Amino acid sequence: MLAGIWAEPRPARPPVRVWRDWTLSSALVVISVVEMLLRDDRAWAPLLVGVSVVVAACLLYRRTRPLAAVTVAFGTVLAFDIARIAVIDASGLLGTAGLLVLPYALLRWGAGREVALGLAVILTWIPVTLVAEPTSPAEKAAGYGFFLFSAALGAAVRYRTRSHDRDIEQVRLRQRNELARELHDTVGHHVSAIAVQAQAGRALAAADPKRALATLVTIEEEASRTLREMRALVGALRDGTDAELAPRRGVVDIRRLTRPGGEVLGVRVQVSGDAEAVEPAVGTALYLIAAEAVTNATRHARGATGVTVGVTASHSRVHLRVHDDGEATTTSSPHAGYGLRGMAERANLLGGTLRAGPDPDGGWSVDASLPRTMRPS
Template sequence: MRLWRDWALSSALVVISVVEMLLRDDRAWAPLLVGVSVVVAACLLYRRTRPLAAVSVAFGAVLLFDIARIAVIDATGLLGIAGLLVLPYALLRWGAGREAALGLGVILIWLPVTLVAESTSPAEKVAGYGFFLCSAALGAAVRYRTRSHERDVEQVRLHQRNELARELHDTVGHHVSAIAVQAQAGRALAAADPERALATLVTIEEEASRTLREMRALMGVLRDGTDADLTPRRGVADIERLARPGGEVLGVRVQVSGDADAVEPAVGTALYLIAAEAVTNATRHARGATGVTVDVTASRDQVHLRVRDDGEATTTSSSHAGYGLRGMAERASLLGGTLRAGPAADGGWSVDASLPRTARTS
């Protein structure tokens, strides 16, 4: 579409020059005048891809024409040369640094020559400089605004990539960790109790299916034309699905109290992901633990989450404080909440999060 507009503009300038030349009484220098107009019009086609070359050729051609007007010929320019006004804008819009400086130098060399050739008044000379410098300033302003917008878009994309990485770690990592633990249990039971080992394989299959669903939901955000806001998200109700009986794998008990259904979706998603990560950490790291309790309590203004295992309450559990714990703390902070993780007073490791029912993002 842009290419057609460029061709239309260049063609219009050539047609205007030819028509103007035909309407003149003095056509002695017609080929030269039309030729200069054609050069300027042709240069407009390359103003985006080669701005310095376009400016150098167009203004160079007109400079030679103006020198000839001063020294040899007696002729006035054509309206088609007015296309020169577009080129300073293009130079600063699509060129930068040394390229822009050289192009401006060519323009500033041409300006005094053409103003002499036209025998203009002081006011007209000032206006001539003003027109071309304003065109260049406009190009620089548009370039700066476009680059600023591109930087903002890149920052948004980086934020989205970080969010996806966090969700992959928190959500999918939870399921994969459970699969790994179940597989270890199944291998240990394979020889002694084949039936229980088979039941473990069924659990692994179910966990793998949930993992695939999570992956498809997250990858949907990356597909062209997919609205991230429409992507299925976890909530408080899904925390109950973290529950599992004890046995070879650490048991998880979940209790939800209060009006949890009224929690804002963004807060519910954060609570689910924090709970899933905390359960995964307990499964991986809690020494001597037999179970994990997940308590969600929704009050009038806050939602409290506590995930606690009954393992050894030692500071060695600080191995939890890796990317997962940082991600949990960031989720709580971004929504205006708080998170604390550490050894519980009565034993075990505890993760306590408190979030507002309505997200308060900064």
């Protein structure tokens, strides 16, 4: 733990010096000069004002060079207090009260080793100044308390800011994962369909030109839909909003996955129960899971002749089953892994479950069970 604290880097992007910093430093110098002019004893006036000027100047560098500011300011006052004990008979000026700001800045903007070294300087100075300025035990406790409170406040603000930045980064990471899932499940599905249709069109080009032409029309429709959804994704990335990442789809759209067999793997869809009355988010998840499962079967099911998609709605849940009759295997393409992960994430986010793997009766099955209504977040 101590090694981690020692290696702690400085917080990024410290605030730049603004007019308020100059105003604070100037005010401390003016207060010191006015106080000196009002005193009867001005024997050590240049020294006293000089110490206040050094402290005020160090405040200007408290964010960008916190250790240097603490070392110079407290080192100057430490030397002054040692001189007070040994030679000088004079008390400090009110302008040195700016020292209270430096422990805060040290803990807020310093690196781990800078904090440790700076605190050592401060804790060395405090007992010396209490000897130079005799005080009661209560005043000594208050003196320590002021500076330790300033340091604790800086540490608290630093921790709170870091926690806030970490939360923002988590939100950004979650958004990137959502965008990646949307890209894979929507655009990736359409691109896979285009590739499959193109393969079928090439096979039919010589034997049945009319069916080949119909395949080209299907490819054009899929490409146009893909372009629209890609634009929606790019718009969400550019605007940074929580707008819909893709057009909303539902259970009714699952029927559009139906296609006859032949050159392309056939897909048969059956919907039973009141499945279309589920919440829009659940319907969208069902469609995207079904589309991804069909795409995986088309691309990876060896020896398959057809895919069956079944949607069954009960009183509280909706069940989806996608089954192909290909060769059952526990291995799959690495590209399919992203799809399986995305399907599982969609089901879990809505409080559902998903299982994908070889079916005991042969082939490969994807079984998802989702609540009809979204669980409260």
